[in-house]
Amino acid sequence: MKPETKYRGSIKLSAIGDALGWMTEFEKSAQSLKEKFKIDRIDNFYTWKKNVGGRFYGYVDIIKxxxxxxxTQLLLSVARSIRKDGSLDHDYFAKVELANWLDYARGGGRTVKTAADKIKRKSVRxxxxxxxxxxxxxxxxxRQSGANGAAMRILPIALANLGNVEKIKEEIFCNSIVTHGHPRAILGAMLYGYAVDQIIVFRPEDFNWENYITxxxxxxxxxxxLSFVDKAEIKEWIKEWNNSSDKTFEYVYAETIAETQNYLRFVFQSIKQNSPTQETLKKLGCFDxxxxxSGTSxxxxxIYLAAKFHDKPLNAIIEAVNSLGSDTDSIAAFTGGLVGALHGSGIIPNKWKSVQDNEYLDKIAERLLSISEDRFVEDTFVLTSxxxxxxxxxxDNFSLDTEIKFIPLGxxxxxxxxxxxxxxKGKYNLILEAYFENGxxxxxxKLFDNSSDTITIDKNNDxxxxxxxxxxxxxxxxxxKLKAFIDKQQKITKEQIEIIVTILKNED
Incomplete structure (x- = not known):
């Protein structure tokens, strides 16, 4: 199997797992799933809606x-932050990619959003x-932030530095601490990077789950x-971590190592004994x-799902997506990244090829492969001022097809x-979708004030x-009939447009 097939499979199935799992992330039961999507189990993409921004100032996000x-948004941000030698430009990721991600974040936990906001401070590196x-x-x-917000974005680091385990660990550690301080987040991210590095070298027909987990x-x-703790920035980070904690980072990290090793032993026995999938995920803490x-869980x-269903890889992703009550999008993304690295992009069914930015995902996979093969040539773009x-x-001065710029996408x-x-009353949300030349x-x-309920708007655009x-x-x-009526009007107000749109959106 060609390397590009595995790279594309890993990146794309990670994004596919994320997209499928995002639909079920907030569903608590099969009944709620059925009420929302009219089906008992998700294995395909559907358009759905999500309320964003609270009751009084929010809007309905129609998710295609x-x-x-x-x-996946932050995974792509990390991929763009990797230099030609496989190392990360940590300041660029933190100050440019992460800080500007807040402008277009879809989903995102409180920890990552808080970290992205705090990194904007001039005094912070x-x-x-x-x-x-x-x-x-x-x-x-x-220091308590031990969730998977770091692990979910680090797949590109493993792919760009394939075979160099120490570099993978160090770069992932450094990227993780930009947002998360607890060893569960950091070790979970490093573990995922290592798991990808180990699985991608197998041919599917030669894969043995026992050997892999062992x-x-x-x-x-x-x-x-942590062989790199003498690095100046990490030494300073650990010193600051320990200044305000009853337990040292080293002590908590050692505790987390032992805890994680026990989890690995448990999933090995679970697969060997063919224990029920949901029971295993429950004992890993995925439903609590x-x-x-948790980054480690x-x-x-x-890892468990990719290993258990290695001969039925799409089932691994679907099991993650339908484990209602767990962090479905992240688990499905981890599973997808692993099975994609093992089986390649050839297993992706046509119904999943409509994942958002499909061609750009291929471009990112090629970028990472070229870095790993030491043949990457940096492309630069200059933004028109x-x-x-x-x-x-x-x-609010945008219309359809307006040419725009956005740092860092161009x-x-x-x-x-x-x-x-x-x-x-007196406020509205402007929602803009933009497509960039990079793919x-x-x-x-953005929430805006209505300057006047009777302000005349540009009919041709609005x-x-x-x-x-x-x-x-x-x-x-x-x-x-509606189009003819609107076209006849010499003037139409923002309020009138909003009323018609509201009626249409609530038609069903």
């Missing part, structure tokens, strides 16, 4: 079939982004020793609200516009959104 979430935040009166500290677990404490997003869940910017939106154009009034697409939203929704919602005859 095949759209991926923050897991990638290795000292210590922060805290309060939720319901309880303070959460960076290889991962063999001499586990020694394998995940306190641990379901979810990565091991991905007079283009409208999507960074830090301050004005030049693009607006492909969809929606303006949704909020429950709070990535994003959604950007009614395009209305017509797009009407064409989707109405039968052809009704659509033509």
């Amino acid at each position: 079939a095949g759209s991926y979430s923050d897991d 990638w290795f000292n982004n210590f922060y805290s935040f309060k939720v319901n009166g309880e303070i959460y500290d960076y 290889r991962i677990g063999l001499d586990f404490p020694k394998k995940f020793e 609200p306190k641990t379901k997003g 979810t990565v091991i869940a991905g 007079n283009l409208k910017s999507l960074n830090n939106l301050s004005k 030049k693009g154009k607006i492909t969809f516009i929606d303006r949704q009034p909020t429950l709070t 990535q697409s994003i959604i950007v939203s 009614t395009e959104t209305l017509f797009q929704i009407a064409e989707d919602k109405l039968n052809p005859k009704a659509y033509e």
